[in-house]
Amino acid sequence: MEAIRVEAGARLAKARLSLARRWALPAGVLVLLIGCPLVLPQYLLSLLTEVLIFGIFAMSLDLLLGYTGLVSFGHAAFFGVGAYTAGLAAIRLSPHLGVTLPLALGAAALAALVIGYLCIRTAGIYFLMLTLAFAQVLYAVAFKWTPVTGGSNGLSGIPRPTLGLVPGGGELADPIRFYFFVLLIFLLVYYGLRRVVNSPFGHTLVGIRENEGRMRAIGYDVARYKLAAFVLAGVLAGLAGALNTYLNVFASPAQLNWTTSGQVLVMVIIGGAGTLIGPVLGAALVLLLQNLVSTHTDRWPMIMGAVFIIFVLLARFGIVGIWDRLVARLARRA
Amino acid sequence: MRPVRDVLVQRLLALLLIGLVTWLLVVPLVRLAVTAPETAFIQLLNGLAYSLLIFLIATGFSLIFGIMDVINLAHGSFYMLGAYIAYSIVGRSGDNFWLALLAAPLGRGLIGVVLELGYLRPVYRRGHLDQVLLTFGFAYVFSDIVRTIWGADIRSLPYSPLLQGAVEILGRPYPKYRFAAIIFGLVLALLLWLLLERTRLGSIVRAGVADPEMVSGLGINITAVFTAVFAAGAALAALSGVIAGPILGMHPGMDFDVLIVALIVVVVGGLGTFAGSFWGSLLIGIADTFGKVLQPEFSMALTFAVMAVVLLLRPTGLFGRSTA
Amino acid sequence: MLSEPATRPTPDTIPALRVEGLRRQFGGVTALAGVSFAVARGERRAIIGPNGAGKTTLFNLISGELAPTSGRVYLDGVDVTGLPSHQLARRGLARTFQRNNLFLGLTARENVRLAVQARRGLGHRFWTPAEHLREVTAEADRVLADLGLLERADVPVRHLSYGEQRQLEVAIAVATRPRVLLLDEPTAGMSPAETAAMTRTIAALPPEMTLLIIEHDMDVVFALADRITVLHYGEILADGEPEAVRQNPRVAEVYMGLAADEAPRLGAS
Numbered sequence: 001m002e003a004i005r006v007e008a009g010a011r012l013a014k015a016r017l018s019l020a021r022r023w024a025l026p027a028g029v030l031v032l033l034i035g036c037p038l039v040l041p042q043y044l045l046s047l048l049t050e051v052l053i054f055g056i057f058a059m060s061l062d063l064l065l066g067y068t069g070l071v072s073f074g075h076a077a078f079f080g081v082g083a084y085t086a087g088l089a090a091i092r093l094s095p096h097l098g099v100t101l102p103l104a105l106g107a108a109a110l111a112a113l114v115i116g117y118l119c120i121r122t123a124g125i126y127f128l129m130l131t132l133a134f135a136q137v138l139y140a141v142a143f144k145w146t147p148v149t150g151g152s153n154g155l156s157g158i159p160r161p162t163l164g165l166v167p168g169g170g171e172l173a174d175p176i177r178f179y180f181f182v183l184l185i186f187l188l189v190y191y192g193l194r195r196v197v198n199s200p201f202g203h204t205l206v207g208i209r210e211n212e213g214r215m216r217a218i219g220y221d222v223a224r225y226k227l228a229a230f231v232l233a234g235v236l237a238g239l240a241g242a243l244n245t246y247l248n249v250f251a252s253p254a255q256l257n258w259t260t261s262g263q264v265l266v267m268v269i270i271g272g273a274g275t276l277i278g279p280v281l282g283a284a285l286v287l288l289l290q291n292l293v294s295t296h297t298d299r300w301p302m303i304m305g306a307v308f309i310i311f312v313l314l315a316r317f318g319i320v321g322i323w324d325r326l327v328a329r330l331a332r333r334a
Numbered sequence: 335m336r337p338v339r340d341v342l343v344q345r346l347l348a349l350l351l352i353g354l355v356t357w358l359l360v361v362p363l364v365r366l367a368v369t370a371p372e373t374a375f376i377q378l379l380n381g382l383a384y385s386l387l388i389f390l391i392a393t394g395f396s397l398i399f400g401i402m403d404v405i406n407l408a409h410g411s412f413y414m415l416g417a418y419i420a421y422s423i424v425g426r427s428g429d430n431f432w433l434a435l436l437a438a439p440l441g442r443g444l445i446g447v448v449l450e451l452g453y454l455r456p457v458y459r460r461g462h463l464d465q466v467l468l469t470f471g472f473a474y475v476f477s478d479i480v481r482t483i484w485g486a487d488i489r490s491l492p493y494s495p496l497l498q499g500a501v502e503i504l505g506r507p508y509p510k511y512r513f514a515a516i517i518f519g520l521v522l523a524l525l526l527w528l529l530l531e532r533t534r535l536g537s538i539v540r541a542g543v544a545d546p547e548m549v550s551g552l553g554i555n556i557t558a559v560f561t562a563v564f565a566a567g568a569a570l571a572a573l574s575g576v577i578a579g580p581i582l583g584m585h586p587g588m589d590f591d592v593l594i595v596a597l598i599v600v601v602v603g604g605l606g607t608f609a610g611s612f613w614g615s616l617l618i619g620i621a622d623t624f625g626k627v628l629q630p631e632f633s634m635a636l637t638f639a640v641m642a643v644v645l646l647l648r649p650t651g652l653f654g655r656s657t658a
Numbered sequence: 659m660l661s662e663p664a665t666r667p668t669p670d671t672i673p674a675l676r677v678e679g680l681r682r683q684f685g686g687v688t689a690l691a692g693v694s695f696a697v698a699r700g701e702r703r704a705i706i707g708p709n710g711a712g713k714t715t716l717f718n719l720i721s722g723e724l725a726p727t728s729g730r731v732y733l734d735g736v737d738v739t740g741l742p743s744h745q746l747a748r749r750g751l752a753r754t755f756q757r758n759n760l761f762l763g764l765t766a767r768e769n770v771r772l773a774v775q776a777r778r779g780l781g782h783r784f785w786t787p788a789e790h791l792r793e794v795t796a797e798a799d800r801v802l803a804d805l806g807l808l809e810r811a812d813v814p815v816r817h818l819s820y821g822e823q824r825q826l827e828v829a830i831a832v833a834t835r836p837r838v839l840l841l842d843e844p845t846a847g848m849s850p851a852e853t854a855a856m857t858r859t860i861a862a863l864p865p866e867m868t869l870l871i872i873e874h875d876m877d878v879v880f881a882l883a884d885r886i887t888v889l890h891y892g893e894i895l896a897d898g899e900p901e902a903v904r905q906n907p908r909v910a911e912v913y914m915g916l917a918a919d920e921a922p923r924l925g926a927s
Contacts, residue, residue, distance in 0.1 A: 071463055073470075118642055122649050124462060125405055125605070129597040133641065136594045140634035200775050200791065201784035207772045210761040217721065217759070218834050219747035219776040258590050262470060269467060299482060305474030312467045313457070 033183060037176045046247070047291060049179050051284045052186040053243045058267040058279030059193055060236035065265070066274030067197060068229045069209030070120075071128045073261050074135030075237055077115065080256030082108045082238025084142060084149060087158045087251040095159040101242055108238020109231055111138075116230035120223055132258060139256040154252035161246045172246070182243055189236060193276055196232075205229055266308045272320030281319045348646040351639045359621065359636055362628040372504050377627055378620065379503070383512050383581065385619025386519025390574035391592060392599040392611040393526065394567030400543035400606025402560050405462060407469040408449075409571055410593030411476035416442050416572025417579040417588070418484050421491050431494035438576050439569040446568030450561050473589060481586045491579025515577050522573075523612060530608055539563060543606050595622070598637060602644045604651025613652060672735040674699040674868035675720070675838050680729035682715055682892075689715040691892040692729065697838075697885075702869045704879045704900075707889035708912065713872045714756055716889070717840050720870075721753045722746045733838065747776070752836035754827045756843045756872075760815050766826055767811040770798040773833035801833045805859055821852035828859060839863070841871045845878055857881055880904075888912075 037045055057079055064070045085107040089100040119130045142149045149155055163171050172178045196202050207215045208222055216222050245251050254260065263286065271282025286304065294300045315322055367374040395409045419441055420434035427433050449472065457464050497514050500507035530536035542549045542559055550556040582588070595618065603614020621640050625633035644652060673696035682690040690712045697703045705713050718724040720731055722743035730739045733749055741749075761769045771788075774797045775781055789795070802808045805825045810818060815826060824844060831839055844860065845853045857878050863869065873879045879886065879900070886903040888896040896906045903909055 071466060073466075118645060122645065125399070126601055126645075126649070128405065128466060129601055130641075130645070133594055133598050133601070133638065137634050137638040144631055144634075195787065196784050198787045198789075199784045200780045200786070200788045200794075201782060203768075203772065203775065203788050204781040206764070207761060210763050211759065214759050214761065214830070215772070215776075216742070216744045217723075217747060217753060217755075218773045218830060219744050220781055221744050225781070258594075262474065265467075265470070299478060302475050302478035302482070305471050305478065308474070309453075309468060309471035312464060312471060313453070316460075316464070 037179055042175060045175055045179055047287065049175070049182050049247060050244075051280075051287050052182050053240050053247065054264070054267065054283040054287060055280035056186055056189050056243070057237055057240035057264050058271065058283045059189065059276055060233040060240065061264050061268050062273060062276055062279045063193065063197070063205075063229060063236070064233040065268055066276075066279075067202065067209060068205040068226060069212075070226060070230065071124075072131040072230075072233075073128050073258065073265070074115075074131035074133070075233070075264055076256050076258070076260035077131075077135035077138045078108045078112055078234040078237035079241035079244070079260060079264075080135075080138060080142065080251075080253075081111045082241030083245045083251040083255050084155060084241075085238070086242035086245040087155045087249075088148070090158050090161065090245075091155075095162050096164050097161050098164070100161065101239075104238055104242035104245075105235050108241070109235045111238075112231040112234025113227075116227050116234070120226045120230060132261070135256060135261055136258065139253055139258075142253040142256050149251075149253070152253060154250055154254075156250055158245060158249040158251070160249060178247065182247075185239070185243065189239070190276070190280075193236075197276060201225075201228075263304075266304065268318075269316075270308065270311050270318050272318030275318075275320040278318050278320035285319065344646045348643050351643045351646070355636060355639050355643070358629050358632060359625060363624055366628070372506050375504055376506060376508060377623060379508060379512070379516060381620035381623035382616075383516050383519070384623050385615045386516060386523065387574050387578045387582075388592075388595055388599055388619050389519065389523060389612055389615035390570045390577075392596045392603070392615050393608065394570040395596050396600050396603075396605055396607070396611045397539065397543070397563055398567045399600075401539060401546065401563050402458075403462070403546075404458070404465050404564075405469065406564075406567070407466060407593065408472040408476060409469075409567070409596065410589035410591070411473045412442055412446065412568045412571035413575040413578075413592050414480060414584075414586075414589040415445070415476060416575030417491060417584045418480055418575075419572070420576040420579060421484070421489060421584065424492055431492070431497075434491075435573075435576050439572040442572030443565040443569035446565045447561055450564040455557075473593075477586060477589055480589075486586050488583055488585040490583050491576070493580045511580055515581065518577065527608060527612075595637075598641050600651070602641055602651055604653040607653045610651055610653035672699075673697055673732075674701070674734060675870070676732040676735075677716075677720065678730045678732070680716065680719055680731070681727045682712075682719055682724060683727045689892055690719065690726075693889070693892070693894055694729075695887055695894065695897060697868055697870060699837075699868055700865050702871065702882050702884045704883035704886045705870060705872045705889060706874070706876075706879060706886060707895070710891075711889040712892040713889055714842060715892075717753060717842055717870075717872065721751060721840060747834060747836075750837035751840070752831040752834045752838070753840035754831045754842055754844060756846060758823050758827055760823060760826055760830070762816045763814065765812050765814055766802060766807050766818065766822075766829075767795070767798055769815060769826055770801050770829050770833045771795060773830045774798045774801070777834045798833065801829050804862070805829045805832070806855065821848055821855070824848060824852070824856065825859065828856075832863065836867065838868045838870070841869060843872050843874065845873065845875050853878065 036048065040048065061072065061075045064072050064075070082104040086100045086104040089103045093099050115131070115134045119127050119134070122130060143152055145151070160170055161172055165171055172181055204220060204225055208225060212222055241255065267282035267286050268279040270285060271280065272278025290300055290304070293303055311318065391409065391413055395406060398404055398406050416438045420438040423434040423437055424431055453468060457468050493511060497511045499510045501510050501513050530540060538549060538554060538559060542556060546556055599611060599614040599618045602618060603610030617640065618637060622633060622637050625636040629636060676696040678694050680690055680693045693716060705716065707713055715724070719726045722741055722745070725740050730737055732738065733751060738746060738749065761772065771794055774794050778794065780791060780794065799808060799811065802811050805828060807822060807825055807829060810822060815823060818826065828841065828844060841860065845856050848856060853875060860869070860871070860882055871882065883900055885898065886900055887894060888903060888909055890912050895912060896903050896909050
């Protein structure tokens with residue numbers, strides 16, 4: 001397929017770029033990310049924080065979809081589980097991060113383990129439908145179980161997260177401090193996922209995506225690897241959900257709905273599946289567009305749907321794919 | 335073949351879930367049937383009506399997947415658009431329900447043809463994921479189109495005065511419309527079954543589900559069959575939407591609500607078979623209806639428990655074929 | 659995970675592979691009707707027979723892709739009937755496929771690396787970059803070199819020629835250092851030059867490795883096989899040394915009754 005030729009061309013091109021130039025871009029982005037709170041107005045900063053949070057969410061789905069080839073339409077389930085657990089723990093137990101965060105991650109892990117175990121045994125399309133169905137079940141639970149989850153109104157009255165360092169909490173109340181907190185977590189997750197993806201385990205996942213049957217024939221217990229990827233992705237989605245609750249001090253059933261699963265899927269595809277950085281770019285694009293468009297019109301979903309369709313039909317490999325193509329074209333001219 | 339331990343875990347889990355379902359659903363059901371049989375029967379009829387509506391949608395979805403290998407996530411949108419288009423037709427034509435009943439599915443079928451020819455064809459070769467993404471994008475867009483044109487309020491489809499009022503069943507009044515819907519649904523199911531099992535067109539469709547390449551090799555224009563099946567599926571879903579309009583109401587979001595249920599039905603019943611979508615719809619529809627009556631807070635969880643049980647014991651559904 | 663071939667002292671009387679009464683039914687069709695035979699360690703056994711005789715089904719039953727309707731499979735004397743394919747692979751069984759079953763989007767080297775990685779049990783390592791595991795790459799390169807694919811190591815498999823892809827098909831299986839290797843029509847669709855290269859490749863495989871080869875090209879069969887098993891309609895028609903099979907009248911009868919394009923040339927090589 002043409003994409004592989006582009007990849008090979010892009011690889012050659014990247015090899016030709018000098019080492020300094022290769023590090024320039026990430027370094028520059030890092031400087032920007034660290035420096036921007038000083039210049040950005042508040043609402044843009046919280047938008048950027050949201051981008052980072054959804055970047056984590058999108059990367060977690062990329063691990064499943066882009067790398068392992070598991071098409072999950074219910075990834076919002078784990079985002080929501082993390083979000084609600086963090087909120088409920090803060091309300092009922094303690095707003096200390098040391099309490100709410102591990103609980104949120106643990107709950108997401110447990111949900112991913114159970115749902116994963118039931119879904120992974122099924123083949124391709126069934127997997128897709130099942131993940132969607134399970135997420136909707138959780139949505140229904142969040143929607144109806146009013147005494148616990150606040151029902152359709154969502155979970156409110158969540159105290160701000162604290163680290164126990166300052167009496168009365170509120171170390172993270174300052175949006176700039178919270179931004180740096182999220183940025184730190186984002187960078188750690190990105191670095192961690194990069195290592196995972198480049199490790200033998202990561203290569204195994206790609207192998208499963210490329211030819212599951214042959215992987216079995218050469219000795220890999222494919223089901224176990226899929227489940228591992230599923231749980232890892234679920235935990236990271238739960239992390240994003242918890243961070244989102246810390247940001248908004250609010251959790252709503254919509255976070256579990258197919259709309260959220262769809263939104264993160266769009267981010268991954270538009271950004272470029274299987275690239276890790278692509279989904280982050282996709283998250284940025286989607287959230288930015290959403291903010292821009294919804295100030296002018298209510299028809300945001302239609303526009304996003306149309307943009308998505310255009311990408312699927314014409315730019316299947318997303319923003320990163322377009323970038324690779326450009327680089328390859330430049331390399332051929334050089 | 336799986337190692338014995340794995341099978342044991344699955345059986346145990348399935349047993350646990352069956353126990354849960356029995357305790358939460360079956361026992362209260364039996365109790366209801368014994369203490370208030372008329373109520374139970376009325377609910378059974380409601381469940382039947384719901385099942386038949388789901389059946390129309392699930393069959394279309396299942397056939398489209400079976401014969402075209404396409405997962406059409408926009409199928410719920412067909413259902414929704416059927417209801418809303420009918421709503422407009424009824425409004426414009428001076429409350430002519432029958433016209434809407436006829437025209438909406440036809441219109442929907444046409445839209446289906448356009449969609450299939452224009453957008454799906456180029457994506458067939460690309461595999462399941464791309465089809466899923468594309469149909470998902472469409473569903474998203476349709477959802478918002480509906481919201482734009484018709485607004486976000488909950489509506490109900492007005493229906494013909496002929497069907498208003500009640501009939502008497504076991505000494506209790508039962509809405510005439512629902513009763514008519516049940517009869518209509520059963521007749522339609524029978525017609526569909528006859529069409530699939532007893533006509534040449536039906537056997538072409540069934541052969542196409544089993545092996546599209548072979549059918550094409552026999553000189554039959556398989557792409558025309560694809561388009562026809564897609565349009566028929568869309569029309570069926572739209573028809574279901576029109577019938578459901580007065581019973582279940584109309585609101586944005588009904589597309590995905592119904593899609594989820596259709597997906598569950600297809601998972602439980604098995605993809606690509608008439609028997610699968612029929613019995614799957616019956617099982618899920620009745621379980622869901624009684625669930626809502628007996629355990630309103632956990633009805634969704636019960637449906638999912640049923641699904642989980644079937645999956646643990648039969649991963650390809652009750653009547654599904656394991657795609658080798 | 660996998661031990662090297664012949665590190666466990668196995669008495670030579672235990673066959674590397676034994677099947678007993680293997681039967682496989684698909685609905686009303688009996689693909690395999692009770693097949694029994696044993697293959698000695700290090701033996702090169704050819705499985706031949708007309709199309710539809712059940713050869714690939716036999717391989718599928720042995721390698722765990724399918725479960726037998728009845729019958730048993732013994733690997734080095736251990737009953738492995740019904741085990742899933744990944745467990746059989748870990749026990750030293752590997753196979754190639756009649757139709758290329760490769761990782762098309764990856765390079766040739768990456769294809770073989772996955773197999774080496776599996777053999778060394780490193781698939782679970784999630785933190786070390788894969789490139790730092792130089793032994794894996796080195797071993798993969800050795801396998802590629804043995805099969806004449808080293809210059810093409812960085813080419814995405816999609817762009818390899820058919821013959822190169824068939825060689826890679828074997829490379830992946832060989833990289834897992836199996837004790838028993840099933841080769842399903844390795845020379846299918848190959849030109850004479852490619853067939854000769856493949857025959858040399860197979861002949862160069864370690865002598866401790868037990869080979870079962872499904873083949874239609876009788877030149878290849880007679881060049882490589884120690885023994886031949888003939889399958890017909892899911893049953894064993896003949897089983898013995900190449901000369902004996904060639905002169906077996908029933909075998910000749912079966913092949914004579916076939917259309918000219920189906921009957922392999924039984925002439926002397």
